Amino acid sequence: SRPMPGRVGRSALRVQAVAEAERPTAAKASGFEEVVTTDITSKLKYLFGRNGDYTNADAYQGTAWSVREKLIDSFNKTHEHWKKEDPKFIYYLSAEFLMGRSLTNTVYNLGLEGEYGEALREMGYHMEKVADAERDAALGNGGLGRLAACFLDSMATLDLPGWGYGIRYKYGMFKQGLKDGYQVEMPDIWLTKGNPWEVKRDDVKFEVGFGGRVERKKVNGKEMSVWTPSEKVIAQGYDNPIPGYATPTTSNLRLWDAVPVHEFDLSAFNAGDYDRAMLERERAEGISAVLYPNDSTPEGKELRLKQQYFFVCASLQDVMSRFRAVHGANWEALPEKACFQLNDTHPTIAVAELMRLLVDVEGLEWDAAWTITTKCLNYTNHTVMPEALEKWPVKVMAKMLPRHMEIIEVINEGWTKWLGVHLKDLKSEERAKKIAAMSIIHANPWNADEMLVNMAYLAVVGSSAVNGVAAIHSNIVKDEILNDFYEIFPSKFQNKTNGVTPRRWLAWCNPELAHLITEALGTSEWINDTEKLAGLRAFATDPAFQAKWAAVKKTKKAKLAELIKKIHGDDVNQNAMFDIQIKRIHEYKRQYLNVLSIIWRYKQLKKMTPEERKAAVPRVCIIGGKAASAYDMAKRIIRLVTAVGDVINKDPETKDYLRLYFLPDYNVTLAETIIPAAELSQHISTAGTEASGTSNMKFQMNGCLIMGTWDGANIEIAEETGVENVFVFGVRAEEINQLRKDRKSFKTDPRWDELMKDIEGGMFGDKDYFKPLVDSVNNMKVGNDWFLLANDFAGYLAAQEEVDATYKDQSEWLRRSIMYTAGSGKFSSDRTIREYAEDIWHVKPARPSA
Numbered sequence: 001s002r003p004m005p006g007r008v009g010r011s012a013l014r015v016q017a018v019a020e021a022e023r024p025t026a027a028k029a030s031g032f033e034e035v036v037t038t039d040i041t042s043k044l045k046y047l048f049g050r051n052g053d054y055t056n057a058d059a060y061q062g063t064a065w066s067v068r069e070k071l072i073d074s075f076n077k078t079h080e081h082w083k084k085e086d087p088k089f090i091y092y093l094s095a096e097f098l099m100g101r102s103l104t105n106t107v108y109n110l111g112l113e114g115e116y117g118e119a120l121r122e123m124g125y126h127m128e129k130v131a132d133a134e135r136d137a138a139l140g141n142g143g144l145g146r147l148a149a150c151f152l153d154s155m156a157t158l159d160l161p162g163w164g165y166g167i168r169y170k171y172g173m174f175k176q177g178l179k180d181g182y183q184v185e186m187p188d189i190w191l192t193k194g195n196p197w198e199v200k201r202d203d204v205k206f207e208v209g210f211g212g213r214v215e216r217k218k219v220n221g222k223e224m225s226v227w228t229p230s231e232k233v234i235a236q237g238y239d240n241p242i243p244g245y246a247t248p249t250t251s252n253l254r255l256w257d258a259v260p261v262h263e264f265d266l267s268a269f270n271a272g273d274y275d276r277a278m279l280e281r282e283r284a285e286g287i288s289a290v291l292y293p294n295d296s297t298p299e300g301k302e303l304r305l306k307q308q309y310f311f312v313c314a315s316l317q318d319v320m321s322r323f324r325a326v327h328g329a330n331w332e333a334l335p336e337k338a339c340f341q342l343n344d345t346h347p348t349i350a351v352a353e354l355m356r357l358l359v360d361v362e363g364l365e366w367d368a369a370w371t372i373t374t375k376c377l378n379y380t381n382h383t384v385m386p387e388a389l390e391k392w393p394v395k396v397m398a399k400m401l402p403r404h405m406e407i408i409e410v411i412n413e414g415w416t417k418w419l420g421v422h423l424k425d426l427k428s429e430e431r432a433k434k435i436a437a438m439s440i441i442h443a444n445p446w447n448a449d450e451m452l453v454n455m456a457y458l459a460v461v462g463s464s465a466v467n468g469v470a471a472i473h474s475n476i477v478k479d480e481i482l483n484d485f486y487e488i489f490p491s492k493f494q495n496k497t498n499g500v501t502p503r504r505w506l507a508w509c510n511p512e513l514a515h516l517i518t519e520a521l522g523t524s525e526w527i528n529d530t531e532k533l534a535g536l537r538a539f540a541t542d543p544a545f546q547a548k549w550a551a552v553k554k555t556k557k558a559k560l561a562e563l564i565k566k567i568h569g570d571d572v573n574q575n576a577m578f579d580i581q582i583k584r585i586h587e588y589k590r591q592y593l594n595v596l597s598i599i600w601r602y603k604q605l606k607k608m609t610p611e612e613r614k615a616a617v618p619r620v621c622i623i624g625g626k627a628a629s630a631y632d633m634a635k636r637i638i639r640l641v642t643a644v645g646d647v648i649n650k651d652p653e654t655k656d657y658l659r660l661y662f663l664p665d666y667n668v669t670l671a672e673t674i675i676p677a678a679e680l681s682q683h684i685s686t687a688g689t690e691a692s693g694t695s696n697m698k699f700q701m702n703g704c705l706i707m708g709t710w711d712g713a714n715i716e717i718a719e720e721t722g723v724e725n726v727f728v729f730g731v732r733a734e735e736i737n738q739l740r741k742d743r744k745s746f747k748t749d750p751r752w753d754e755l756m757k758d759i760e761g762g763m764f765g766d767k768d769y770f771k772p773l774v775d776s777v778n779n780m781k782v783g784n785d786w787f788l789l790a791n792d793f794a795g796y797l798a799a800q801e802e803v804d805a806t807y808k809d810q811s812e813w814l815r816r817s818i819m820y821t822a823g824s825g826k827f828s829s830d831r832t833i834r835e836y837a838e839d840i841w842h843v844k845p846a847r848p849s850a
């Protein structure tokens with residue numbers, strides 16, 4: 001009952017599989033499954049020493065190691081082809097790749113689900129349970145990291161020659177637990193059982209240096225800067241093959257692990273040196289040990305800069321060494337063969353590093369190197385919050401990367417000089433002001449003695465293209481955050497609205513809906529041509545189709561209900577509306593506002609007679625997401641959710657009509673169960689704060705209605721779905737600045753005041769702990785309620801009433817739900833990647849033959 005993937009055959013195996021899938025299922029010939037079964041058992045026997053009686057976790061290992069071989073075959077074919085063709089490559093540099101699980105995605109993308117599913121069944125296992133044994137690769141925080149993962153899927157699917165480059169963190173995003181309703185963080189030890197999805201490359205190793213000094217020396221008669229680092233580590237490459245869908249292309253994510261230079265000499269060391277060697281090992285391994293668990297705000301720690309330089313340095317050396325092997329030292333041609341996308345400012349040190357490699361190592365003249373560098377690099381901005389833009393103290397950078405600091409100084413000198421000429425028509429005072437404001441190196445506004453390197457400015461100056469991630473966000477980038485730069489280089493600035501892969505986020509996580517869509521459209525081509533989903537509009541009011549659509553949602557809700565039961569031990573009303581907010585916990589995302597509206601709903605229910613309650617729309621509200629470990633306010637918000645849930649879920653009068661659950665450890669895999677089951681999802685950030693959001697797109701694809709502010713990609717989703725089908729509320733971005741300045745124009749509401757008193761008065765216990773939350777939104781105090789919760793509260797409640805009224809009319813609700821999926825075509829990451837490839841990268845597809 002799955003959609004026919006229609007992947008182009010890649011091997012004899014594949015040809016047979018396609019032939020089988022096209023045959024009526026009842027007449028399926030066996031034989032192929034047998035080969036797979038034998039392969040799985042042989043993997044278990046010879047790789048793991050197991051002999052029969054396998055657990056699901058064993059079956060996972062056997063299956064994964066078997067699938068890995070198909071993946072590597074495809075990887076090799078693709079890369080042989082690319083080597084022969086020598087096309088231009090895009091390298092996506094990102095400190096985060098939030099990949100999630102690989103087994104199901106790989107099997108489906110490779111079109112192997114028939115044989116592997118069947119083989120496992122024959123062995124007495126079920127693919128879904130087997131897949132459940134895999135741990136998420138959680139090498140990312142949230143949207144930015146998951147976006148990078150979706151982009152890789154689309155690049156491979158579109159046959160674009162391209163790799164991801166990042167860090168192979170030993171510990172990914174922390175595991176979140178709850179203790180008495182408070183968040184606890186536990187390490188994510190994801191590699192202990194090995195990782196079938198990676199290939200260690202013993203021949204891919206690069207040295208990365210830190211610290212030390214720089215000297216001017218004559219080298220071969222030429223005055224050069226020679227950097228002698230005081231510390232060195234080795235970047236060890238690991239390849240993670242990325243299978244495209246319905247194509248023979250399998251591309252690559254190369255992740256770097258930090259290892260000590262002297263690892264292999266250990267045995268030769270005497271006792272004293274052994275200690276030192278161990279220290280060296282610890283220091284090296286520390287670089288790729290942990291992902292900083294921060295989202296949207298930078299962590300100004302030295303180790304973080306070290307991580308950034310570590311992976312950028314290794315990646316650039318790697319690309320350059322491959323280029324050299326084919327083209328020699330013809331570096332002027334590098335931009336014709338390679339370009340790099342900087343995923344936020346995290347890899348921005350690439351500007352200085354590429355200059356260093358070209359000037360100091362390859363001996364190019366500065367200007368020639370600068371031309372090459374700026375042609376090769378492009379920068380994506382992912383956040384509007386000015387405090388979230390990375391700035392490194394000059395002192396820190398000069399100590400850790402002395403040569404890079406010099407290079408940045410020279411870049412800045414050239415840049416400010418150029419500005420002086422470019423702005424010659426301004427009055428000298430004004431000109432000086434402007435130049436100071438645009439200088440890459442500037443004083444810390446809160447500490448005049450400290451000089452900072454502004455990484456976003458460095459990225460803009462060093463790149464060909466700069467883009468935001470949704471239309472409204474790109475406009476804010478142009479008009480506010482980087483306005484000075486936009487005025488000087490208007491054509492550098494672009495918009496590339498984010499997208500998500502329809503494979504993982506619709507076809508594979510919701511096969512029931514995928515099947516229904518394929519049946520209705522008469523083709524499964526929508527899986528890589530999502531514009532075809534628009535064909536569903538014709539069915540939006542068809543009662544028979546609506547009934548099928550509703551039945552799928554019901555199945556998915558039952559699954560989520562099962563999960564809630566497993567986690568919280570409660571049975572929930574599966575006829576209730578499933579109302580969901582899952583994302584990182586952040587004040588700007590306003591989970592707090594959601595909780596307040598839930599409390600208000602609870603209070604209304606309490607006032608009703610039993611008869612009145614029966615007429616109310618029952619809701620199961622779910623909130624999930626991690627709080628950065630140092631983000632105190634976010635942790636209080638989590639506690640408020642659990643405390644309110646504790647009261648509501650136990651109240652015999654209301655518990656049939658309202659529940660609130662916090663689902664701990666929200667991650668990619670959990671999202672794959674939650675999103676297909678959602679009927680309403682909350683995207684209620686203060687307008688102008690959420691750059692894009694991407695879960696909104698996943699919900700939309702799965703026919704979930706959106707309650708949202710006029711922010712980020714919500715706006716474009718509403719445009720595609722029909723604004724009348726979306727529950728929109730709240731102040732608009734254009735009004736925010738004025739509102740923040742003029743507090744008197746804040747909307748007030750007696751219901752809000754009542755709720756504040758309830759929390760302060762201890763209705764949910766823990767009053768002292770919740771006091772800072774109440775204070776933070778007390779809009780009578782200047783500077784408080786920065787995210788305008790009080791102001792948007794009344795509008796939010798009104799929109800919630802509209803939701804209830806609409807839900808009562810199930811046929812209208814279903815019509816809208818179908819319209820959401822039908823309108824989601826634009827939000828495939830295939831569209832986004834096609835735009836990047838055409839407008840920024842100038843990279844063309846190169847598909848190997850099957």
Ligand code: CR6
Nearest residue numbers: 143144296382383469690691692693
């Ligand atoms: N936190 C944005 O906040 C956007 C993603 C991907 C974010 C979010 O709105 O969808 O990037 N920004 O573009 C950063 O991480 C800096 C995010 O995930």
